[in-house]
Structures are given as structure tokens and as C-alpha cells.
Amino acid sequence: MGKQALNVEFGEITEENINELKKLNESCFPVSYNASFYKEVASAQHIPQLSKFAYYNNQVVGAICTRVERNIQFQATRLYIMTLGVYAAYRGRCIGTQLLESVLKYVEQAQAERASNSNVVVDEMDEMDVNGKHDEQHERSSSGDALMKHVDEIYLHVQTNNVDAMQFYRRFGFEIGEKIVGYYRRIDPPDCYVIYKKFRNGEEHDNYCSEGFSIEEITGGVGGEAT
Numbered sequence: 001m002g003k004q005a006l007n008v009e010f011g012e013i014t015e016e017n018i019n020e021l022k023k024l025n026e027s028c029f030p031v032s033y034n035a036s037f038y039k040e041v042a043s044a045q046h047i048p049q050l051s052k053f054a055y056y057n058n059q060v061v062g063a064i065c066t067r068v069e070r071n072i073q074f075q076a077t078r079l080y081i082m083t084l085g086v087y088a089a090y091r092g093r094c095i096g097t098q099l100l101e102s103v104l105k106y107v108e109q110a111q112a113e114r115a116s117n118s119n120v121v122v123d124e125m126d127e128m129d130v131n132g133k134h135d136e137q138h139e140r141s142s143s144g145d146a147l148m149k150h151v152d153e154i155y156l157h158v159q160t161n162n163v164d165a166m167q168f169y170r171r172f173g174f175e176i177g178e179k180i181v182g183y184y185r186r187i188d189p190p191d192c193y194v195i196y197k198k199f200r201n202g203e204e205h206d207n208y209c210s211e212g213f214s215i216e217e218i219t220g221g222v223g224g225e226a227t
Contacts, residue, residue: 005094008054008061010102018042020053020060028085030187037082041065047147049106050079054086054095062086064099066154068147077147079107081156100172103154104197110148111199155196160189169195 013021018038025033041051047068054062065082081103086095157180158165166176177194184190 003092006056006061006090008056008095008098010099011053011055012048013041013046013051013053013063013065015042017053017060021063021065024060024063024085024087025083027087029083031184033083040067041082050103052099052102054099056090056095061090062095062099064103066103068151076152077150079103079151079154081154084156096168100169104172107148107151107154107199110145111151113145113149151199153196153198155194157183157192158195159184159187160191160193166193166195169197173197 011017018041021041022033022038040046050068051065052063053060054064062085064084067080067082069078069080070076071078081100084096084099086099155177156169158169160179170176174195174197177196180192180194182190183192
């Protein structure tokens, strides 16, 4: 009999609780992440819907961390999954599924809104607080909404022997792309696949549960290289 799915709550990753992310990553991944990774995730400029903790009974049980990558030359915007991790004791309970799904839905909803409101002009005065200043989190969320409307693809790197992770992402419509030889340092095998999903005009995806899989996380490196 499979384990029962747990309903989790999401919480923002900040400078005040960044050590919880460090503990989680040390528990989940065979690679270590440097200070610049944690600085980026906890930055006041990051979009809270794209990097978050999963809480169960007020305890951190998992997290997802992503970043937006923009290519001005090709006018392309991609979303990169840096890490998705769940503590071993909580795997197989659909926590990784809920984390990934929350990010996918955020992007898809923003794109669906873009399609339906392409001719609507938004009054930005509605985004001002009573003091005439932008609420910081609301401003970041609004900025994130605007960026997500132009995201073409979401992708990550997965170690070539991590079959469970590849199967997990394929359930969400991800495809296996190119193989990169020697991507990782200090772990074996050092090679990875690029796993990616194209967004198509805000189409909805089915609700998948990863129950039965023993691994609900992947590894990725800052700046394209794990340390």
C-alpha cells in the first residue's frame, strides 16, 4: 500500500530562514551549493512564487528553487529549476509534486491571463498601498507575473543515472534533451541530461502525483556548474 499524500503549505525563502534550505540541500543532494546560490535565492529581488518551502505541521519538509533567465538577443525567457528537494522521511507523499505543480501553474496562469487580457490596460495605481508606496512582496509578485507571461520554457539538469527523477518530470510533460558530458564535478557519473518543458499559450496540465517514486528531487548547479 502506498503512502498517503500530505497537503503542505508554502512559505517564502528569506535571509532569516535560509539555513533551513542549507540543511535540506545537504540532506538531499550529492553536490554542495556555494554562498552565491543561497544569496540569489534569499535575495529581495527573487520572485516568491518561484522559490519556496513546503511546510507540514510547521516544519520544513521540502523546497523548490528556480531562477528566471532572459536572453535579450533572442528575446527568450526561460525558467531554470536549480533544486527541488524533499526530506527522505517525506518522500512518496506528493510533496515534490505539489512544489513543482505550484510553479507550473503560476507560469501557466500568467500566460493564460496574458492571452485573455492582451488588450486590457492595467491601472498600476491599484498596486499602491495606502502610503502611496508599493508593497515590496506585492511588487515582486507583480513583476513576476509580467515575466512569467513571456516564459517559453522551463528546464533543469538531471544526472544520467537518476531514472526516478526523469520519470517524475516526464509525468508533467517534460522531455529529455541533450546529454552534457562532465557537467558535475566530484560526483559519479558526472554527466547529465537537460530535461525541459515548452509552454504553449497557458495550456493546463493534468494533476499528477508522484506517489510510489523513491526520489523527488534533482540536482542543478548555479551558473550551469555544480560545485
